[in-house]
Amino acid sequence: MISGQIVRPGAVLRGHLHLDGPLIGEIIEDDRVGDDIIVPGFVDLHCHGGGGHTFTEGDPDDARAAAAFHLAHGTTTMLASLVSSPFDLMRDATAAYLPLVRAGVLAGVHFEGPYLSAARCGAQNPEFLRDPSVEELSALVKLGEGTVRMVTVAPELPGALDAIAFLRDHGVIAAVGHTDASYADVLAGVAAGATVGTHLFNGMRPPHHREPGPVIGLLSSIAVCELIADNIHLHPGMLAFAAKTAGPGRAALITDAMDATGMPDGRYDLGGQEVIVADRVARLARNGSIAGSTLTMDEALRNAVAAGIPLPDAVAMATATPAKVLGLADRGEITTGKRADLVVLDPELRVRRVLRAGTEIPPTIG
Structure with missing residues (x-):
């Protein structure tokens, strides 16, 4: 009891x-x-690693250790998020993580890229960016046998709407993110089957009153909007605004954590790029772009409540809403x-x- x-x-x-x-x-x-x-146990839709371990290299032992680190912080269900990579790494990671998904260690894999906007790639490695490929996606989905659970796509890219429709038709969540899209482009992506906005505001063209862009497009749609509640990616006032606008049923707290989470400040790697972590903030060494977070879901919940979001709503954003995104009716x-x-x-x-x-x-x- x-x-x-x-x-x-x-x-x-x-x-x-x-x-x-x-x-x-x-x-x-x-x-x-x-x-x-x-x-309820936290459900994290977007996490790259933690405790000195990463999901981004496709190593199953590293992935198991990263999941265990976040489990100790209350995350009982999570996707392993990879960054933009060559197809060979995407394929190998899918195969490597399939047994972890079957064992319940992971709820699946999230490919955050490589089908992203070069103008809004943030900490993604521009060397690996490319237009969406149904051929690549088909091979990954077939190989993964349910392991591939979400893919982030910039809807303005050539072939993006076909890729989103393919994902929808094969039971994979299509997310809109790292995008320079117009408002109309985003609504077209949602109409094609996208149901998630990848870390709203971050890696997106900013809103403008004459061209609302992806942020307003996602908030105005049926999509569930991911929010990184680390008080770095989003000001607490913006976090509260987005949560209130979307409502707890369409807002999901995520970590976007990297391997440096829970580790000392220093130099780390993300997708082949050097990252410097100082005072909990991770930035690319080459240009200072924010490179993921050092957040855990329990801290995200504390920050959401401190921002003025009622506790039941903040809890839903960390549990029930992301569980529904994943179609996991048995939890959340x-x-x-x-x-x-x-x-x-x-x-x-x-x-x-x-x-x-x-x-x-x-x-x-x-």
């Missing part, structure tokens, strides 16, 4: 939570419980019969305990 303030859809209930093996069992109200806060909410992926937080929203499918994860956070 776990007792405390149970964050359920749209509400906080004081009481006891019983487990039924790997599932959530009975929930009993009781005002006499303590101040621990119980939330504290409801009887759902998988017992749970995080117990103290009143300051810091992790005390993590359970995945009812099994407690040994604490590793210092």
Whole structure:
């Protein structure tokens, strides 16, 4: 039994939570419980690594260690995000991560590139950027047997709408990101089947009142908008604005974390490019572009609440909404019969305990 303030859809209930093996069992109200806060396990749609380990090189041992680092911070479901790469690396990573997906270590692979705008590539390696290829995607989807779960595409590129439609038709999430697209281009991408906006605002043409561009296009659409809540990629006021505009059902907190997360300041690598981390901020050595984050999902939740987002909404943005994006109806909410992926937080929203499918994860956070 776990007792405390149970964050359920749209509400906080004081009481006891019983487990039924790997599932959530009975929930009993009781005002006499303590101040621990119980939330569903976090679901991260966009993460490149952590704890000194990376997803970007296709190494399964490194990937397993990165997932374990984030699991200790409450992320019980995550995609392994790669950056723009040669096709051979994309293929090899898909094959290498397939067993991890089947074992439940990862929920799948996210290819953030290489089908991105050169003008908005950010920390992506411009050497590997290219136009969308249905041929490449077809080979990866076939090889992965469900491993490939999301691909970010700039919808203005030649062949992009065909690629998005292909992904939609094969059960892969198409995301709009790293784009210099017009408002109309973005709406065309959504109409073709895109359902996610990759780290809204970042790697996108800024909004303008005479050409709204991708940010307003995504906020105005049905797409779920990813938000990096590290107070670096987004000012807290912009985070709160975007969350309120999209609503908790269409806003998802992500980390965009790299291997430097949880590690000392220093020099790191991202997709073959040197990254310098100083005071938690990761930037490319060659031009100073922000290069991912050093964020964990528990910190993202704290930052979202500090920005003024109500706790139940912030929790939904870190759990239920991204779970729905992935089509995982068995998790993301504290409801009887759902998988017992749970995080117990103290009143300051810091992790005390993590359970995945009812099994407690040994604490590793210092």
